[in-house]
Amino acid sequence: MKQKVVVFSQLDQDILQRLQQQYHVVMINPKLGDINAQLLEQVKDADAMIGAGRLLNASNLATAQQLKIISSVSVGYDNYDMAYLNQKKIWLSNTPHVLTETTADLAFSLMLSAARKVPVLDQWTKQGNWQRTVGMMQFGQDIFSKNLGIIGLGNIGAAIARRGFYGFNMNILYHNRREKLELAQPLNARYCALDELLQQSDFVVLAVDLNAESKALMGQHEFDQMQSHAVFVNIARGSVVDEQALIATLKAGKIFAAGLDVYAKEPLQESELFALENVVTLPHVGSATAETRKKMAELAYRNLVDALEGRTPAYVLNPSFS
Known part of the structure; x- marks a missing residue:
């Protein structure tokens, strides 16, 4: 059975296609109603998550049973409750340097x-x-x-x-x-x-x-x-x-x-x-060029794959859950 990956924001199409070839991918869709309700349903059996720009904490991750990593397509990580992720032993990775x-x-x-x-x-x-x-x-x-x-x-x-x-x-x-x-x-x-x-x-x-x-x-x-x-x-x-x-x-x-x-x-x-x-x-476009967003998505993809294949990602923010 393929491992499950939840995509919680827009993602580079090439990276999305690669994920879909390797994993069972589910995409959170604002048009389908309450985002937090979708997350609580989909993370129950999810192995990984990837995306950016969404607040993730106990309110929408509480049902997660086997989540290994949240791979953020960003440098900043203030949207994520690090204390909760440490408690649940969920890695959080980011994409520094490329932007x-x-x-x-x-x-x-x-x-x-x-x-x-x-x-x-x-x-x-x-x-x-x-x-x-x-x-x-x-x-x-x-x-x-x-x-x-x-x-x-x-x-x-x-x-x-x-x-x-x-x-x-x-x-x-x-x-x-x-x-x-x-x-x-x-x-x-x-x-x-x-x-x-x-x-x-x-x-x-x-x-x-x-x-x-x-x-x-x-x-x-x-x-x-x-x-x-x-x-x-x-x-x-x-x-x-x-x-x-x-x-x-x-x-x-x-x-x-x-x-x-x-x-x-x-x-x-x-x-x-x-x-x-x-x-x-400006509408928060610091990294918003096609070239840079592609590099960020690629790095987030590598972080996610490393975690799912049993390796410590290069840019994990909480490697020891401490």
């Missing part, structure tokens, strides 16, 4: 778009407002040779720093739980306390993991430290930011602009942010 450069590209896209008012000017031009030479209302901010402050110098943060240093001659400041000399020295990056970074940076990019220490890391006090011409970019997680404090800061014009790819609630369909011209809003 680093793509997400760093997006961070710079947000920086450039927010600093140069790209979305606003795009609409302004299409609406027929370009009738004479542009004036102060259309002016943006320079990026070249400015101070770039990065909060979280992990793989993605370091990739953003490289783009700033080599591509835009930027001065790199960073704040992290610990100094990272091996990453910082080639870029002449300077380690700073958080307030110092905020006070001295022209651009602030948030690239931290979501954890107990980083939740609501950027609140009103932190936004008040930023310069009035500064641009704030978040490609980390929405919960790292006090969203209402950010909205108040943008409304008051206390910073120049913000570029956001993540939010406290996702998907985001209504928000005060949408009415503000000094914010660029």
